[in-house]
Every structure is written in structure tokens, then in C-alpha cells.
Amino acid sequence: MSLVSASFLLQHAQANTYAVPAFNFHDLVDVQAIIAAAEAEAAPVILMASEGTIRFAGFPYVEGLAYAAAQEAKIPFALHLDHGRELDNIIKSIRHGFTSVMFDGSHLVFDENIRVTRWVVDVAHRVSISVEGELGQIPGAEDDISVTAQEAGMTDPHLVAEYVERTGVDALAVAIGTAHGLYKGEPKLDFERLAAIRKATSVPLVLHGGTGIPDETVRQAISLGICKLNVGTDLRLAYTGSINRAVREQEINDPRPLLNIAREAVIEVVRKKIRLCGANGQAKVIGA
Numbered sequence: 001m002s003l004v005s006a007s008f009l010l011q012h013a014q015a016n017t018y019a020v021p022a023f024n025f026h027d028l029v030d031v032q033a034i035i036a037a038a039e040a041e042a043a044p045v046i047l048m049a050s051e052g053t054i055r056f057a058g059f060p061y062v063e064g065l066a067y068a069a070a071q072e073a074k075i076p077f078a079l080h081l082d083h084g085r086e087l088d089n090i091i092k093s094i095r096h097g098f099t100s101v102m103f104d105g106s107h108l109v110f111d112e113n114i115r116v117t118r119w120v121v122d123v124a125h126r127v128s129i130s131v132e133g134e135l136g137q138i139p140g141a142e143d144d145i146s147v148t149a150q151e152a153g154m155t156d157p158h159l160v161a162e163y164v165e166r167t168g169v170d171a172l173a174v175a176i177g178t179a180h181g182l183y184k185g186e187p188k189l190d191f192e193r194l195a196a197i198r199k200a201t202s203v204p205l206v207l208h209g210g211t212g213i214p215d216e217t218v219r220q221a222i223s224l225g226i227c228k229l230n231v232g233t234d235l236r237l238a239y240t241g242s243i244n245r246a247v248r249e250q251e252i253n254d255p256r257p258l259l260n261i262a263r264e265a266v267i268e269v270v271r272k273k274i275r276l277c278g279a280n281g282q283a284k285v286i287g288a
Helices: 006-016 028-041 051-057 059-072 087-095 110-125 147-153 157-167 191-200 215-223 233-249 255-277
Strands: 020-024 045-050 077-084 100-103 130-135 171-174 205-207 226-231
Touching (some): 006 020, 006 130, 006 171, 020 028, 020 077, 028 045, 028 059, 028 255, 045 051, 045 059, 051 059, 077 087, 087 100, 087 110, 110 130, 110 157, 157 191, 171 191, 191 205, 215 226, 215 255, 226 233, 226 255, 233 255
Parallel strands (some): 020 045, 020 226, 045 077, 130 171, 205 226
């Protein structure tokens, strides 16, 4: 099945009240695992490459992995640039067959965020590529952020309508209390803020920092308008953890058995996240 735009997938998710799970990948093993899990669950998914993954593997390899998967895949999926901050990487993503890009201008002042995001939208939409923007900052895994500092970085619902109208983004990443990486305690999502954001705009909403959020919290976020859930750290932990255990328990001098173990571990995590998002079975009716 051919690659599709993230916007196509998210619109279906929004109309049917589920979320498309979006998974960060780093290599062949990740891609094989994500696609295999999605096929087993008959679910649409989004493959996400970060700028770090691109530095590690290079655009030709990232593109090659995704398009090799597309030749055999039985489910629709998108290839997405996650947290793109360098405009050069966004342009290269478009040239290398990505079907969706995110411009992360959350670190910029409001008007500058709008100006640059609008430029990205203008470029991407010319070739039918969808764009995700971000309003408000999501703290990183290493930050010991106080409540006051975290609150200051959250998405302001009063700015959402203007941001979406002036940028023309296809999806909006919101900061409502999640964090990237591992949480130091149970995350407390601001559902009142999320509901206000949902009222302010009709574009699909995206929740970053999907690792470690309690299942019931995820389900509630989806019921309030989240259409895309980003997951990265859970996959890395499954990948590396399974290899570490195998190395401790037995002597293995061939990397292939270790990579097979890692792939199965990642598949298990991806299948659980797909079901949590309610995306299982949706590939049968999505019409791609």
C-alpha cells in the first residue's frame, strides 16, 4: 500500500474518535517491527524520523526504509519528520519523499512561530505534504521543571484560533502537561485546557510524550480531541532492554538473533499502543 499523508490519516481518526499512533524509528528493525505490528492489528500508523535519526542514518537510508516498507505493507502509513527545527531538514524531507513534516517553532515568540510555520505550510502544501505545528513548549526528559515553569510553557487556548488561521497547519501539537522521555512521576494532564483548545480549532490535535502516560489518561485525551499520539521512548526501551537481557543470559556472537529479539519486543509494544489508541481495525475501513 502506498504512503499517504498524515493529514489523510488524522482526518479519519478525528471523524471516528480514535488516535493514529506515531512511532519514532531509528533503523531497519524499528521499521519492520512497526509495520508488522500495524499489519497484525490492521491499523494505520505514522513512521516518524527525528532530526537525530536523520543525522544518524541520512536521508537516503530513511527514505529507502520507508519506501521499501511501502512496497509490501498492507496498511496505510505516513512518513513524518518529527520536531523539525532546521528549515534545511524540512526541505530535504520534502525532496526525499516524506508525506508529512512538523515544524517545531514552539521555542520562537508567537509572531515568529507563525511567520516561519506559514512559510513551511506554503512550501509543503504545494506538493500535497501535510504540516504539523506546535504552540506551547513540551518539557524535555532531563528538565526538572517546576509547576510554574511548566504552566508558562503550556498551550494558551486563547492563541490557538489565531495560530491555526494564520499558519494553515493541518495538525497542532499541544502542550498540556506531557513531557518527552521518561516521567519522574505520574503525568498530570490539563484536560480543561485540552477541551478549551478543542473548542478553539477544528484541526486534529497531537499529543507528544506518549511514553509513560496511564492508559486511562490516554483514552480521555483521545475523547477530548487528540488524534495522534507520539511514542518514542517506549520503543527504545523495548529494543535495548531485550538485547541487554539476551546478552546477559546467553553468549551470542551473531547480531542477527539479537536484532530478531529486539524486533519482537518492539512489535509487542507497538501492538499495545495501537490498541490503546483505538486504531486497531481502522485500516480495513479507512479507504486508502
